[in-house]
Amino acid sequence: MITVHHLGVSQSERVVWLCEELAIPYQLRRYERDPTTRLAPADYKALHPMGIAPVITDGALVLAESGAILEYVIAKYGNGRLVVRADEPNFADYLFWFHFANGTMMPSEMGGMISSMLGLEEGNPAMAMLKDRGERAFALVERRLGEVPYFAGNEFTAADIMMLFPLSTMRAFAQRDLSPLPHIRAYLKRIGERPAYQRAMTRGDPGLSPMLT
Numbered sequence: 001m002i003t004v005h006h007l008g009v010s011q012s013e014r015v016v017w018l019c020e021e022l023a024i025p026y027q028l029r030r031y032e033r034d035p036t037t038r039l040a041p042a043d044y045k046a047l048h049p050m051g052i053a054p055v056i057t058d059g060a061l062v063l064a065e066s067g068a069i070l071e072y073v074i075a076k077y078g079n080g081r082l083v084v085r086a087d088e089p090n091f092a093d094y095l096f097w098f099h100f101a102n103g104t105m106m107p108s109e110m111g112g113m114i115s116s117m118l119g120l121e122e123g124n125p126a127m128a129m130l131k132d133r134g135e136r137a138f139a140l141v142e143r144r145l146g147e148v149p150y151f152a153g154n155e156f157t158a159a160d161i162m163m164l165f166p167l168s169t170m171r172a173f174a175q176r177d178l179s180p181l182p183h184i185r186a187y188l189k190r191i192g193e194r195p196a197y198q199r200a201m202t203r204g205d206p207g208l209s210p211m212l213t
C-alpha cells in the first residue's frame with residue numbers, strides 16, 4: 001500500500017486528494033512544519049534527499065515531486081482514470097495544464113513570495129518581471145476556465161489536481177486578489193463541492209479551511 005507523507009499546508013495535499021479521487025487504499029502520515037522556519041521537520045527531510053513535500057513510499061520505492069508522484073500513482077493504480085489519452089482531441093490541453101502548474105505558475109508565485117520576504121520594492125525590475133508573469137498566468141487561467149469547466153476540457157482530470165494548489169493553498173504564502181477573476185472563483189467553488197476533495201482536506205489539514213474564496 002502507498003504511504004502518503006503529507007507535510008501540513010503544502011503541495012502534498014495533491015497526493016492525498018488524488019488517492020481520494022481514485023478511492024485507492026493508502027496510508028497517510030502527517031508532519032507539521034517547523035513553527036519557526038515553516039520548513040519541513042527533520043523526519044520529513046530524512047525521507048528523500050531533496051527533503052521537500054510531497055513524498056510517497058510504495059514498498060521500497062521513495063518518490064518525490066508532485067508531477068512524478070501523480071503520474072506514478074495514476075499509471076500504477078488508476079486503471080486509466082483521470083488522464084486524457086493521446087488519441088483524444090484534448091490530449092495536448094491535458095499535458096499543457098498538468099505541466100503549467102509547476103512549470104510556470106508555482107515558480108512565479110514562489111518568486112512573488114520570496115521578493116516580498118526580501119522586501120523588494122514595487123519598481124524593482126525582478127519583482128516587476130515576476131509580477132507581470134504571475135498576472136499573465138492568472139489571466140490565462142481565467143480565460144481557460146471561462147471556456148471549459150475543467151482544465152483539460154469537460155472532464156475533471158489530474159491536470160485539475162496539479163492546478164488547484166497555486167490557485168488555492170498557495171495564496172496562504174503569496175496573496176492574490178481573486179475578486180476580478182469570476183471564472184476562477186466559480187471553478188474553486190466547483191472543486192470545493194467534490195466529496196473526494198473535501199475528504200482529502202479534512203484528513204490532510206484538519207485545522208485549515210480550504211482557500212477556495
Ligand SMILES: N[C@@H](CCC(=O)N[C@@H](CS)C(=O)NCC(=O)O)C(=O)O
Pocket residue numbers: 007009010011012038039040041051052053054064065066067102
Ligand atoms: N516542485 C516540487 C516543490 C516541492 C516544494 O517546494 N514543497 C514545499 C511545500 S509546498 C516544501 O516542502 N517546503 C518545506 C521545505 O522546503 O522544507 C514538488 O511539486 O514536489
